[in-house]
Amino acid sequence: MPKQLLASENLVLPPLHRHWIVLVRGAAPVVLGAALILGLLNLAAHGLVAADVRLLLAVATGAFVGLRLLVVGLRWEGDTLTVTDQRVVLEQGVSQRSSRVIPLYRVQDVSTAQTLLGRLLDYGTIDIDVAGAGGVERFTYVSRPERVRDHVFVEAGRFSRAS
Numbered sequence: 001m002p003k004q005l006l007a008s009e010n011l012v013l014p015p016l017h018r019h020w021i022v023l024v025r026g027a028a029p030v031v032l033g034a035a036l037i038l039g040l041l042n043l044a045a046h047g048l049v050a051a052d053v054r055l056l057l058a059v060a061t062g063a064f065v066g067l068r069l070l071v072v073g074l075r076w077e078g079d080t081l082t083v084t085d086q087r088v089v090l091e092q093g094v095s096q097r098s099s100r101v102i103p104l105y106r107v108q109d110v111s112t113a114q115t116l117l118g119r120l121l122d123y124g125t126i127d128i129d130v131a132g133a134g135g136v137e138r139f140t141y142v143s144r145p146e147r148v149r150d151h152v153f154v155e156a157g158r159f160s161r162a163s
Contacts, residue, residue, distance in 0.1 A: 006086060012151050015080040018141040019123035026072035034065045081126070081139050083151050085158075088128060090139055106157040108132045110152045113144040128152065 005011070038056050038061060043056050049057075078094040086103040114124035124145035128137045142148055 004085065007075045009087075010085045011082070012085055013081075013083040013156055016143060016148065018076055018079050019121065019143045021121060022078075022124060022141050023076050024073060026075070027069055030065055030068045034061050037061050039072060042082065053061070065082055066099060067101045081142060081148065083148065084154065085155055088152060090135075100137055102128055102137060104152070106134070107156040110156075112142075112147045112149050114145065 013015040038058055041057055050133050074094045078097070079092045080090075081153050082089040082091075085104075087104055089108070090102070092098050097125070107128055109127075109129035111127045111129070112124050113127070118124045123143050125138060125140045126142050126148055129135075130137060130138075
């Protein structure tokens with residue numbers, strides 16, 4: 001969520017994190033790799049490697065997996081999309097933070113795209129076409145992208161009717 005809301009600004013949608021599939025995509029290779037390594041240690045190296053060495057390798061593998069899962073979770077936590085009645089705020093990153101603020105009066109078009117898996121699990125990409133030099137701002141792996149698109153359209157429409 002933006003650090004502060006502007007004066008008289010109200011949330012339309014609370015800060016949205018990327019879809020949970022991002023966590024699965026980041027964690028699955030590491031967890032599967034660790035399971036393979038631990039399986040090989042137990043089965044193939046049982047008689048070839050001392051028990052203490054196998055235990056040390058298992059602990060090191062577990063520590064690596066835990067650290068990687070922490071990194072994946074922090075990255076997921078750090079990426080948010082917030083819609084207010086005055087702007088759309090895209091924030092990304094943990095150690096290097098970037099923030100893009102799109103005033104709703106500059107929104108010209110909002111489009112969504114979903115893969116087959118995205119349609120099944122209800123996530124997709126949102127492209128916000130911004131008037132001026134900004135071009136298109138993209139936020140991927142958004143949960144319920146049509147709902148977000150509709151909220152941005154409704155709020156942006158208030159500005160076009162007011163002018």
